Amino acid sequence: MTDMKLTKAINDCIERREKAFVPYIMAGDDGLETLKKNILFLQEAGVTAIEIGIPFSDPVADGPVIQEAGERALAHGVTLRNVLKELASFNKEVTIPLVIMTYLNPILRYGIDEFIKDCGDSGIDGLIIPDLPLEESALLRDSLVGSGIALIPLVSLTSPPDRIRKITAKGEGFIYAVTVNGITGVRDGFDDDLAAHFERLKAVSPVPVLAGFGISTPEQVRTIGALADGVIVGSAIVDAFHRKDLQAVEALVKA
Numbered sequence: 504m505t506d507m508k509l510t511k512a513i514n515d516c517i518e519r520r521e522k523a524f525v526p527y528i529m530a531g532d533d534g535l536e537t538l539k540k541n542i543l544f545l546q547e548a549g550v551t552a553i554e555i556g557i558p559f560s561d562p563v564a565d566g567p568v569i570q571e572a573g574e575r576a577l578a579h580g581v582t583l584r585n586v587l588k589e590l591a592s593f594n595k596e597v598t599i600p601l602v603i604m605t606y607l608n609p610i611l612r613y614g615i616d617e618f619i620k621d622c623g624d625s626g627i628d629g630l631i632i633p634d635l636p637l638e639e640s641a642l643l644r645d646s647l648v649g650s651g652i653a654l655i656p657l658v659s660l661t662s663p664p665d666r667i668r669k670i671t672a673k674g675e676g677f678i679y680a681v682t683v684n685g686i687t688g689v690r691d692g693f694d695d696d697l698a699a700h701f702e703r704l705k706a707v708s709p710v711p712v713l714a715g716f717g718i719s720t721p722e723q724v725r726t727i728g729a730l731a732d733g734v735i736v737g738s739a740i741v742d743a744f745h746r747k748d749l750q751a752v753e754a755l756v757k758a
């Protein structure tokens with residue numbers, strides 16, 4: 504599915520010889536009213552799309568910065584349901600694609616069909632569900648047909664070639680290429696083999712390939728961005744918003 508809004512937005516960047524930049528924010532960190540403010544700020548700064556994290560009690564893939572942001576959001580009573588409702592309230596002001604990142608459990612509790620319908624009303628263009636393996640993805644994939652919402656797969660550094668082929672073949676929106684083994688968070692160095700890994704991924708993927716995990720400085724945005732079609736930055740953005748350091752957010756976008 505290369506005609507989805509999300510894929511188009513990234514392909515437009517590639518055509519302009521730019522890289523896609525997708526920041527991750529924790530929905531409702533420091534209160535649900537920050538959601539609109541942060542999304543409109545990032546849109547104004549020129550990001551390609553935004554990944555909106557839903558706080559969850561058992562965030563197995565998240566490092567400390569995102570875990571703590573999730574705990575703050577949960578303390579403010581933020582749920583998948585009130586995030587979608589809030590997004591729907593200012594949907595018309597948002598022109599860039601929005602992606603929801605959530606673990607599977609909140610979707611199952613919500614009810615799959617109702618969730619997908621509400622995503623449509625809130626202007627959601629993609630889903631990242633880290634604990635939904637390819638083998639189980641039919642669960643959602645079938646209900647998503649015709650919705651225009653992309654199911655974005657994650658590919659890890661250790662995925663063997665055969666699995667990479669299977670995952671990318673079903674890829675929608677973009678491929679989320681995880682650049683480190685382990686949890687999200689700030690990191691100093693990357694695998695020497697990263698360039699070759701991205702070459703292999705881009706060669707088989709029908710949709711753009713974005714790199715995420717451990718990218719936290721403008722310098723890393725440039726070096727890792729050069730290997731992929733763009734980057735996803737989570738912990739560094741979450742941290743900068745929490746410290747109200749909007750200049751740091753902009754520096755990452757501009758890189």
Ligand SMILES: O=P(O)(O)OC[C@@H](O)[C@@H](O)c1c[nH]c2ccccc12
Pocket residue numbers: 527554556564565569604633686687688689715716717718719735736737738739
């Ligand atoms: O925080 P980092 O290292 O910049 O990585 C991005 C990441 O935070 C974001 O995409 C994300 C947050 N939680 C996740 C869980 C799984 C996969 C991805 C994510």
